[in-house]
Amino acid sequence: MRKLVATAVAGVLAAAMPATAQDALKVGFVATFSGPNAALGEHLYQGFMLGLDHAGGKFGGMATEVLKEDDQLKPDVGVQVVRKLIERDKVDVVSGVVFSNVMMAIHKPLTEAKTPMISANAGPSPIAGKLCSPYFFAASWQNDQSHEAVGRHLQTKGVGRVFLMxxxxxxxxxGLAGFKRYFKGEVLGEVYTTVNxxxxxxxxxxxxxxKPEAVYVFYPGGMGVNFVKQYAQAGLTKEFxxxxxxxxxxxxxxxxxEAAVGTFTAAFWSDDLANAASKRFVADYRKKYGSAPSTYAAQGYDAARLLDAGVKAAGAKATDGTALAAALKQAKFESVRGPFRFNTNNFPIHDFYLIETVKGDDGQVRQVNRGVVFKDHADAYASQCPMK
Amino acid sequence: MDPVLVLTQALNGLQLGVMLFLMAAGLTLVFGIMGLINLAHGALYMAGAYAMAATVAATDSFLAGIAAALLAAAAVGAVVEMAALRRLYDRDHLDQVLATFGLILCFNELVRLIWGPAALFVTVPPALSGTVEIFAGVPYPAYRLAVIAVGIAVAGGLYLLIARTRLGMLIRAGASNRTMVAALGVDIRLLYTAVFALGAALAALAGAIAAPLLSVEPGMGEPVLILTLVVIVVGGIGSIRGAFVAALLIGFIDTMGRAFLPAMLREVTGPATAAAVGPALASMLIYLTMAVVLAVRPQGLFAARTG
Structure with missing residues (x-):
């Protein structure tokens, strides 16, 4: 009998060991680090690691270990690495993820494991709507929001006829559906091309x-390089x-x-925003990586700042998924974009800006902020989310 | 249909066609004469584009870029031929596909290590950066016209080479019956090297002149490789003439399909179905063409091989 009790006690102790022995925060950072879109994952990661630097290398004062994993832009690989992070590495929180299809695949295993996810990029509509989860947070945006912002801008500008691709x-x-949600003029053509x-x-x-009054396109990555170069070479930029x-x-x-000069886009942030958090981010990013930060880097940075605030608020309970998620929901941090708050679906309500690509007096091509298009913009799916 | 639009699209089809021809000419010769399926052909195209990008960035000279592209492809081609392909000539096609697919992965990763994952920038030479009005009110990018001119010139040169020279005669002979050519005492190894070098140079030229149009990035060779394979299958393996006709055919079908099929479908099926099916059908058109050609003439339009 005594032996049995001793065994039971030992067993309970052993089971409890990992929790009590764990005084470090383990973060899984999953993104696309290989293939043609590897640059996007790298930017997210660089921004995130700068955020960790700004937290003194310790999120919320806890010793922090970041495990970097490549999802190879394959949903099944994403699920594999997330399972590994949850089951073997026992991470407390996951961040990153460039592509929505990967995010959709890993959403279920993460939610079931009650492991908080801070998206640094992908914000697919189902997760903003019906599949919303108390463990999912977007430090980026909902996918449609940038498209909506451009649609809104052209609508308020009084542009009547557009061509979409x-x-x-x-x-x-x-993306084009999001654009049309706020643009009510005439769509002369809506062309879908083969991926890549x-x-x-x-x-x-x-x-x-x-002969449209304006052309609106969504071509991420290398497709965008091809499209914009060819658009300029065809001499279309001035006419349309x-x-x-x-x-x-x-x-x-x-x-x-220079092919991009004279084109417009919309974003939640640009590197010339005047708030203190953005200025510090831009200056230190340049110092650390020797280049201007992208919006992707800004999102990675905000994900880290959000996590820092959440861990700080959760205190000793930060390694408990439910407690950390609750703390993240309430977390207050200085976002590089300025005002930032979570909607009921844990997606941000924030401003969007019109961004123009110009050639400066020094001959450098850069993007400049042309003012707010959308104030306190909430996504279109929050009403479908059962969370309150 | 608007005749101006049709004309512009015809030029676009021609331009895509000659680009495909530059790729297909080399691939079909290597396949036809050496009996080798070289999926790494796309890597030579990528090497050409990267050599172009790096040289133009360093020297600002477009012609130097083209020269560098040809040199780079010769170097890469020689390394590939000696290190890998030589061991594959006598193996079956599955081994060749596997090995050369492995080479694709190696080259993409190598390019990423050297230049990073982001796309490189190549300007159009200033003299060709504007548009030309072919007819009043129909501006067309001057650079694309230049691409068409170069493509047609190369096709003409290749025709002369194949039809009028001793090397061309050996190439034709090699394509139709390789064993007999060897039996007649021709140094088949030397012929292989010449053919491979020629193919590599053409692929590099295609990559170099595509660099200002397209995004120069790791993996850029694969989409064009797939189209090229369609071209050589349709044209008939080993036939330069077949490659030329098929390249133009595929270029036209792809361009016209993308340009007009969704609109035509809208007339027939209504906008909802057309929006869903049109783009997919347009991108499938060339594969349907290939399937039809394979069903009707399995040896391709201009088969070179007789035995």
Whole structure:
């Protein structure tokens, strides 16, 4: 009998050991670090690690270990690495994730394990709506918001006829739907091209024939480089102003160069915002990495700042998923974008700006903020989320 | 249909066609004469584009870029031929596909290590940066016109080479019956090297002139490689003439399909179905073409091989 009790006690102790012995915070950082879109994951990670630096290397004062994992832009690989992070590494929180299809795949295992997820980029509509979770937080945006901001801008500007283009996949169709949610003028053409199509000459000829007042496109990554270069080479930029989202940004601009000058986009942040948090971020990012930060880096940084505030608020209970999630929901931090608050679905309510790409007097191509398009913009799916 | 739009799209189709021809000419020769499926052909294209980007960034000279691209492709081609392909000539096609697919992964990763994952920027040479009005009110990018001119010139040069020279005669002979050529005492190894070098140079040229149009990034060779494979299957393996005709055909079908099919579908099925099906169908059109050609003429439009 005594032996049995001793065994039981030992067993209970052993089971309790990891929890009590764990005084460090383990963070899983999952993103796309290989393939043509590896730059996006790298920017998120760099921003995130700068956020950790600004927390003194310790989120909320806890010794912090960041485990970097590559999802290879494959949902099944994403699920594998997340399972590994949860079951073997026993991480307390996961962040990162560039692509929505990966996020959709890992959403269920994370929620079931009650492991908080702080998205640094992907903000798919189902997770903002019906599938919303108390363990999911977007430090970035809901996917549609940038598209909506451009739609809204063209609507208030009084532009009547537009031509729309996007790759033929879910995010492309969602993006143009988001644009049309706030743009009520006439859509002359809505063209969906094959994903990773390298040449757009056939579509550009259609644009010229349609004679729109403005063109709106969504071409992330290398597709955006191809599209914007070819648009400028066809001499269309002056005749038909080009608006886009996630197409001209710090990751693609070096390859687009002067071809992107005169195009417009919308974003929740730009590196010339005047608030103190943004200025500190931009200056220290340049110091650490030797280049201007992208919006992706800003999102990674905000994810880290949010986590820092959440861990601080949760205190000793930060390694408990439910307690950390509750603390994250209430966390107050200085976002680089200025005012930031969570909606009921844990997606941010924030401002959007019109961004123009210009060539400076020094010959450098850069993006400048042309003012607020949307004040306190909430996403369109929060009403479908059962959380209150 | 607007005739101006049709004309512009025809030019676009022609431009895509000649680009595909530059890729397909090399691939079809290597396949036809050496019996080797070289999926790493796209890597040579990528090497050309990167050499172009790096040289233009350093020297600001477009012609130096093209020269560098040809040199780079010769170097990469020689390394690939000696290190890997030589061991594969006598193996079956599955081994060749596996090995050269492995080479694709190696080259993409190597490029990423050297230049990083982000795309590189290449400017269009200033003389060709504007648009040309082919007819009044139909501006067309000057650079794309130059691409068409270069492509047609290279096609003409290749025709002369294949039809009028001794090397061309050996290439034609090699494509139609490799064993017999060897039996007649021709140094088949030397012929292989010449053919491979020629193919590599053409791929590099395609990569170099595509660099100002397209995003120069790791993995840029694969989408064009797939189209190229379609071209050589449709054209008939080993036939330069077949590659030329098929490249233009595929270029036209792809461009016209993308440009006009969704609109035509809208007339027939209504906007909702057209929006859902149109883009997918347009991008499938070239594969449907290939399927039809394979069903009707399995050897391709201009088969070179007789035995």
């Amino acid at each position: 996007a790759p033929n996949y879910q995010a492309g169709r969602d 199509q390298p040449d757009y000459s056939a579509e550009l000829a259609q644009i010229r024939a349609a 102003p080009l608006y886009s989202a996630f197409t001209v940004d710090a990751t693609t601009l070096p390859a687009q160069g």
